[in-house]
Amino acid sequence: MARWLLRRLGQILPTLLILSFGIFALQQLMPGDPALILAGEDRGDPQVLAQIRAELMLDRPLLEQYFHWLGRVLVGDFGFSWRIREPVSALILSKLPVTAQLASMSFLIALVIGIPAGVLSAVWKDKPADWGINAVALFGISTPNFWLGIMMIMFFSVHLGWLPPSGYVPLWEDPVQSLATTIMPAFVLGTGVASVLMRHTRAAMLTALSQDYVRTARAKGLMERVVVARHALRNALIPVVTLGTIEFGRLLAGAVLTEQIFSIPGFGKLVVDAVFNRDYPVVQGVVLVTALIFVTLSLIADILAMLVNPRLRAA
Amino acid sequence: MLSVERLSVTFETARGPLRAVDDVSFSLAPGRTVALVGESGCGKSVTSLAIMGLLPESARIGGGLTFEGRDLLALSPRERRKLAGGTLAMVFQEPMTSLNPAFTAGEQVAEALRVHEGLDHPTALKRAIEMLDRVRIPEPARRAAQYPHQLSGGMRQRVMIAMALACKPKLLIADEPTTALDVTVQAQILSLLAELKRETGTAILLVTHDLGVVADHADEVVVMYAGRVAETAPVEALFARPEHPYAIGLMGAAPRFATPGGRLASIAGTVPDLMAPPPGCRFAPRCPFGDERCAEQPPMAPLGQGHAAACWVAPIA
Ligand SMILES: Nc1ncnc2c1ncn2[C@@H]1O[C@H](COP(=O)(O)OP(=O)(O)OP(=O)(O)O)[C@@H](O)[C@H]1O
Ligand code: SF4
Ligand SMILES: [Mg+2]
Numbered sequence: 001m002a003r004w005l006l007r008r009l010g011q012i013l014p015t016l017l018i019l020s021f022g023i024f025a026l027q028q029l030m031p032g033d034p035a036l037i038l039a040g041e042d043r044g045d046p047q048v049l050a051q052i053r054a055e056l057m058l059d060r061p062l063l064e065q066y067f068h069w070l071g072r073v074l075v076g077d078f079g080f081s082w083r084i085r086e087p088v089s090a091l092i093l094s095k096l097p098v099t100a101q102l103a104s105m106s107f108l109i110a111l112v113i114g115i116p117a118g119v120l121s122a123v124w125k126d127k128p129a130d131w132g133i134n135a136v137a138l139f140g141i142s143t144p145n146f147w148l149g150i151m152m153i154m155f156f157s158v159h160l161g162w163l164p165p166s167g168y169v170p171l172w173e174d175p176v177q178s179l180a181t182t183i184m185p186a187f188v189l190g191t192g193v194a195s196v197l198m199r200h201t202r203a204a205m206l207t208a209l210s211q212d213y214v215r216t217a218r219a220k221g222l223m224e225r226v227v228v229a230r231h232a233l234r235n236a237l238i239p240v241v242t243l244g245t246i247e248f249g250r251l252l253a254g255a256v257l258t259e260q261i262f263s264i265p266g267f268g269k270l271v272v273d274a275v276f277n278r279d280y281p282v283v284q285g286v287v288l289v290t291a292l293i294f295v296t297l298s299l300i301a302d303i304l305a306m307l308v309n310p311r312l313r314a315a
Numbered sequence: 316m317l318s319v320e321r322l323s324v325t326f327e328t329a330r331g332p333l334r335a336v337d338d339v340s341f342s343l344a345p346g347r348t349v350a351l352v353g354e355s356g357c358g359k360s361v362t363s364l365a366i367m368g369l370l371p372e373s374a375r376i377g378g379g380l381t382f383e384g385r386d387l388l389a390l391s392p393r394e395r396r397k398l399a400g401g402t403l404a405m406v407f408q409e410p411m412t413s414l415n416p417a418f419t420a421g422e423q424v425a426e427a428l429r430v431h432e433g434l435d436h437p438t439a440l441k442r443a444i445e446m447l448d449r450v451r452i453p454e455p456a457r458r459a460a461q462y463p464h465q466l467s468g469g470m471r472q473r474v475m476i477a478m479a480l481a482c483k484p485k486l487l488i489a490d491e492p493t494t495a496l497d498v499t500v501q502a503q504i505l506s507l508l509a510e511l512k513r514e515t516g517t518a519i520l521l522v523t524h525d526l527g528v529v530a531d532h533a534d535e536v537v538v539m540y541a542g543r544v545a546e547t548a549p550v551e552a553l554f555a556r557p558e559h560p561y562a563i564g565l566m567g568a569a570p571r572f573a574t575p576g577g578r579l580a581s582i583a584g585t586v587p588d589l590m591a592p593p594p595g596c597r598f599a600p601r602c603p604f605g606d607e608r609c610a611e612q613p614p615m616a617p618l619g620q621g622h623a624a625a626c627w628v629a630p631i632a
Contacts, residue, residue, distance in 0.1 A: 213415040220427045221400035234417040310462040
């Protein structure tokens with residue numbers, strides 16, 4: 001296990017390194033001169049421009065810029081936002097908890113709805129309940145999040161007045177208000193993921209339920225509930241765990257449109273603002289952190305897979 | 316103790332109803348071994364699963380199944396569950412896939428003990444390890460902690476047998492317990508079953524298409540053909556003198572009964588399609604003895620010395 005972990009980390013580091021260079025290099029291909037943007041009013045003054053370029057090392061060779069940037073990144077310094085003159089790490093640290101809260105709530109909703117729905121529709125295959133669940137899941141997959149979001153705001157905020165239509169209150173300031181501001185976006189995101197989880201759980205359960213070991217479990221005289229929940233589900237979860245982790249990663253990477261609609265100041269909004277303003281350090285920082293999240297999650301996915309699948313543990 | 320009376324099983328399939336078992340009757344006394352033999356697809360597994368109550372929902376069952384005086388088909392699912400794995404146990408044809416890959420061998424044997432004997436986890440596991448020892452698994456404690464993929468096919472089938480015998484069943488259905496295993500392991504598993512039977516007095520319904528196994532292990536034989544019973548007889552009587560043409564053919568087709576120097580006899584033709592079986596005797600298209608009577612279904616008739624056969628012409632002089 002320890003050796004496996006080391007080997008896995010050995011694969012991750014080069015991946016991140018290549019990725020970081022890719023991100024850095026792509027930045028340079030983006031149109032627009034950042035010095036011009038930063039100079040603002042003084043963009044006509046060549047002296048100001050030269051000064052800015054020197055400050056940002058924009059006049060140095062690309063590779064030198066990269067290593068300079070990377071060296072700082074390794075100690076957690078992503079530089080300053082060109083636009084709002086704040087450390088990028090501070091920006092990320094202020095937005096990440098928002099997105100993490102939203103992602104966790106969404107994922108919880110997805111798990112609580114998606115897995116049981118998938119199990120039940122497999123158990124009731126080809127019965128009306130199965131059709132019903134599938135119809136709802138299809139609806140969940142094919143409904144754009146922004147539309148569902150707007151509909152929910154219209155209904156719960158405008159019509160019923162139960163929930164605030166937008167904004168965000170941090171969890172530690174006012175937990176109740178915080179949940180009230182995030183429950184609708186979490187539901188919008190969560191139900192989308194729930195539909196995906198449901199369909200995968202259903203397929204995996206159908207496979208598991210047709211296996212010989214399920215017949216063995218029945219031959220032991222186990223209750224059908226135990227056969228389904230213990231013997232079939234335990235195996236069906238193997239593919240679902242991996243998929244679930246990826247979906248969670250996607251939620252953490254920020255849901256641009258949904259955050260926009262509910263005015264949630266999360267990761268998605270940070271990226272969009274940074275990209276539109278050519279705020280390179282922020283874009284680089286955010287993308288790198290996102291990549292780091294994904295890489296970490298894929299590691300967690302592998303560990304979870306080993307926990308649920310003894311066949312992977314043998315090595 | 317077990318009586319199967321005019322059992323029929325019909326599957327609803329996309330192509331229409333398929334009668335896999337048709338009018339099958341036999342009985343099994345305590346401590347005896349009855350062998351169910353016949354070519355692949357003749358309904359041996361379906362008969363076994365019907366007794367265990369494990370047929371899929373698409374199956375319609377007719378006739379009667381009585382076990383220790385209780386009508387199995389009239390039992391509630393709950394009563395049925397109490398029997399299965401306790402008094403009635405089954406070892407399946409597919410040792411490689413019949414164990415759950417997500418649980419250790421020990422857990423899977425222990426589960427039966429927890430359910431039927433109400434043992435707590437540690438006690439059940441202890442008993443499970445004893446059972447693994449009983450089925451001659453070396454280092455049972457270590458094996459109990461292993462997962463199926465860490466065990467060989469023969470080892471897995473031993474675990475299945477341990478699981479089936481854990482709650483001291485009165486009837487064990489062994490559906491081709493050795494077909495998927497290699498020859499030496501086959502012999503080990505079969506002698507293990509015989510030994511355990513001597514120790515516990517369990518009755519065994521032994522499904523096989525290996526006549527050598529039948530000769531060594533069975534007391535009585537039920538020969539099935541295309542979903543029906545062709546012949547039933549005590550094992551010595553059947554081997555001394557098979558009466559039904561299909562049984563005669565089978566004997567000829569088994570390597571061990573080939574005449575020295577002579578070619579292996581095999582039955583020409585193939586098993587009929589169960590979707591559209593021949594109207595009269597199902598063996599008629601392959602039968603060298605048939606005559607005009609065979610266009611009608613022959614009834615089972617006693618032929619002396621415990622023999623009974625469904626054939627118009629038998630006994631064939
Ligand atoms: N669930 C099912 N649905 C439809 N048909 C089935 C089903 N199970 C079995 N059958 C059919 O019933 C017939 C008898 O099958 P069965 O498995 O009992 O044969 P068998 O005698 O055990 O053969 P083998 O020696 O290959 O194990 C076969 O034609 C099979 O296709
Ligand atoms: S009834 Fe006729 S066809 Fe059938 S086995 Fe007997 S002789 Fe052959
Ligand atoms: Mg079979």
